[in-house]
Amino acid sequence: METILTIEKLNKRFGPVHAVKNVSLEINKGNVYGILGPNGSGKSTTLGIVLNVVNKTSGEYRWFGGAMETHEALKKVGAIIERPNFYPYMTAQENLELVCKIKGTPYSKVTEKLELVGLIDRKDSKFRTFSLGMKQRLAIASALLNDPEILILDEPTNGLDPQGIRQIRDIIKHIASQGTTILLASHLLDEVEKVCSHVLVLRKGQILYSGKVDGMIANEGFFELQADNLEELKAALIAHPAIEKMVLEEGKLVVYLKQAFEAKDLNKYLFEKGIYLNHLVKRKHSLEEQFLELTSKN
Amino acid sequence: MTRLLQIEFQKIWKNRASRILTIAYFVILSFIALIASIKFKIGTFELHIADQGIFNFPYIWHFNTYIAAILKFFLAIVIVSMMANEYSYGTLKQNLIDGLSKKEFIQSKFLTVVVFALGSTLFIFIMSLLLGLSFSSYNEIGIIFSDLDYLFAYFLKLTAFFSFCLFLGILVKRSAFAIGFLFIWNIIEGIIIGLLRWKVFKDSDDYQKITQFLPLESMSNLIKEPFSRLSVIKNIEETIGGAANVKDYGVHWYSLLIVLCWIVIFVLMSYKILKKRDL
Numbered sequence: 001m002e003t004i005l006t007i008e009k010l011n012k013r014f015g016p017v018h019a020v021k022n023v024s025l026e027i028n029k030g031n032v033y034g035i036l037g038p039n040g041s042g043k044s045t046t047l048g049i050v051l052n053v054v055n056k057t058s059g060e061y062r063w064f065g066g067a068m069e070t071h072e073a074l075k076k077v078g079a080i081i082e083r084p085n086f087y088p089y090m091t092a093q094e095n096l097e098l099v100c101k102i103k104g105t106p107y108s109k110v111t112e113k114l115e116l117v118g119l120i121d122r123k124d125s126k127f128r129t130f131s132l133g134m135k136q137r138l139a140i141a142s143a144l145l146n147d148p149e150i151l152i153l154d155e156p157t158n159g160l161d162p163q164g165i166r167q168i169r170d171i172i173k174h175i176a177s178q179g180t181t182i183l184l185a186s187h188l189l190d191e192v193e194k195v196c197s198h199v200l201v202l203r204k205g206q207i208l209y210s211g212k213v214d215g216m217i218a219n220e221g222f223f224e225l226q227a228d229n230l231e232e233l234k235a236a237l238i239a240h241p242a243i244e245k246m247v248l249e250e251g252k253l254v255v256y257l258k259q260a261f262e263a264k265d266l267n268k269y270l271f272e273k274g275i276y277l278n279h280l281v282k283r284k285h286s287l288e289e290q291f292l293e294l295t296s297k298n
Numbered sequence: 299m300t301r302l303l304q305i306e307f308q309k310i311w312k313n314r315a316s317r318i319l320t321i322a323y324f325v326i327l328s329f330i331a332l333i334a335s336i337k338f339k340i341g342t343f344e345l346h347i348a349d350q351g352i353f354n355f356p357y358i359w360h361f362n363t364y365i366a367a368i369l370k371f372f373l374a375i376v377i378v379s380m381m382a383n384e385y386s387y388g389t390l391k392q393n394l395i396d397g398l399s400k401k402e403f404i405q406s407k408f409l410t411v412v413v414f415a416l417g418s419t420l421f422i423f424i425m426s427l428l429l430g431l432s433f434s435s436y437n438e439i440g441i442i443f444s445d446l447d448y449l450f451a452y453f454l455k456l457t458a459f460f461s462f463c464l465f466l467g468i469l470v471k472r473s474a475f476a477i478g479f480l481f482i483w484n485i486i487e488g489i490i491i492g493l494l495r496w497k498v499f500k501d502s503d504d505y506q507k508i509t510q511f512l513p514l515e516s517m518s519n520l521i522k523e524p525f526s527r528l529s530v531i532k533n534i535e536e537t538i539g540g541a542a543n544v545k546d547y548g549v550h551w552y553s554l555l556i557v558l559c560w561i562v563i564f565v566l567m568s569y570k571i572l573k574k575r576d577l
Contacts, residue, residue, distance in 0.1 A: 014576075051395045053577040075397035085388035090312045101305050102396045142396075 002029040003065060004150050004181055005050060010059035012045050019045045021205040027183060032176050034192030035185040036291055037202035043185040047154055051079055075103045078143030079152035084135040088128035092119055092138055095127055096145060105146045113141040117171060133164035140171055150181040157188060193287040203295045216290050223255040226279035236273045302406035316376045323372035327421055330365055331429055351528060353433035356445035360524045362426045363452035370456055373414050374463045378476045381407060381467025391577045404569045407464055415456035419449055447549040451520040458517050458557045461564040468568045487512045516556040522547050
């Protein structure tokens with residue numbers, strides 16, 4: 001699989017604050033990555049370092065296998081961080097043309113991308129007259145100008161109203177469906193759950209989890225069970241190979257699984273053992289619960 | 299190189315304030331020609347400035363470059379704000395993310411500075427040539443094109459001053475504060491010169507050996523005031539003081555070298571600051 005970005009043991013200190021601690025990761029072509037983390041967890045700093053605007057304290061990062069200098073590599077990257085930064089006195093079109101000059105992209109892309117984000121009617125309006133949602137969409141158009149190998153979005157829906165969030169999310173989904181690699185930093189978990197295939201969890205500058213979204217969402221899920229005799233129920237299940245552990249919570253037995261186990265099969269299994277259930281629910285932890293559990297440790 | 303200049307000129311030209319200031323600068327520069335039409339009338343005595351020799355070759359090169367350099371503040375504002383705006387709009391960060399290297403960023407700013415200085419020099423050259431051809435008493439080719447080192451000094455003076463503005467823009471990040479800092483620096487240099495002249499080196503000109511190295515002082519040393527060189531003023535001086543002051547009005551290689559050093563220092567320091575800073 002083609003590697004787009006490799007980060008090895010990256011560290012960043014701002015005076016006494018250790019903002020990024022020993023972060024290592026690899027971004028592969030074609031995946032959609034989500035970076036999760038509470039505010040101040042080092043997401044933006046990490047992105048800032050690989051985007052050439054923040055100086056690293058130690059460690060390494062390589063774009064496209066390290067074959068080219070960072071600023072050359074960035075011409076093949078599309079990125080927006082935090083808030084849309086454009087020249088307020090230029091029109092949407094002029095701003096994008098300036099980005100074309102920097103990236104060495106033909107002007108013909110400008111119209112195409114303005115159409116994609118639905119700003120073609122406002123192409124001759126000055127940037128300062130735009131609403132926040134429009135500014136954010138212009139930023140996405142700008143990041144897409146060069147048909148990038150990877151699109152990096154840092155909090156793209158920050159401060160937007162529900163319609164704005166929806167529009168941005170639809171655009172991201174559309175881009176992801178075309179096979180573009182995306183790195184999406186966000187603290188909106190359902191956003192990440194909906195569009196990302198892989199996830200990185202950062203807290204206080206350290207990586208807590210790195211892997212597939214499915215892997216993070218409590219593997220096989222869990223059952224909530226209740227029977228007249230809970231002890232008997234527990235004894236009946238303890239030998240079953242699919243079960244990892246059982247916990248008694250508020251008069252219910254919570255059964256965690258280590259491999260696939262359907263509700264009907266569990267019901268049948270217990271029926272055969274002569275146990276009849278009052279209550280049977282199969283659930284999965286949401287990304288949010290999982291994230292909160294991960295980040296609240298220590 | 300053309301790519302970097304195109305980027306920078308789009309940034310400046312699309313900004314209305316910068317555009318108006320730039321146009322105003324060149325319009326006002328051409329007003330130097332209007333000095334030609336100044337006439338005084340004192341009783342029956344009539345003084346026509348153009349007839350007093352200020353437009354004589356090669357003196358005109360000295361006179362016009364000196365006067366024109368005063369107007370550099372117009373472009374200084376444009377240059378300080380072109381730098382400071384990149385910080386306040388957050389576009390410096392975006393430019394770097396879009397694939398401009400920090401080196402290219404400083405290059406594009408410095409190239410713009412050089413183009414502004416070169417444009418001004420060319421403008422003054424053509425204007426002085428035309429004025430001189432209309433009013434000068436001497437029109438031999440050899441005389442017309444003598445003392446052209448004033449033009450080179452003028453070019454270097456502008457480049458250095460604008461590089462200083464660029465450096466302040468990067469250092470301070472805010473246009474108003476950067477221009478304020480420029481004035482404060484001007485005052486500081488004045489104080490240093492005053493102290494050295496009247497406190498440390500009393501009754502000698504040795505203070506100039508030190509003060510010539512100060513940035514703004516070194517720039518103003520490049521082209522000395524041309525007024526006392528005029529025959530009218532000389533006549534007055536001779537009548538009052540007996541003999542005319544013997545003064546050296548030339549452009550010296552060491553003055554050029556000092557200013558050149560400052561240009562290098564300002565540009566390298568700008569780059570250093572940009573490189574070290576987290577945006």
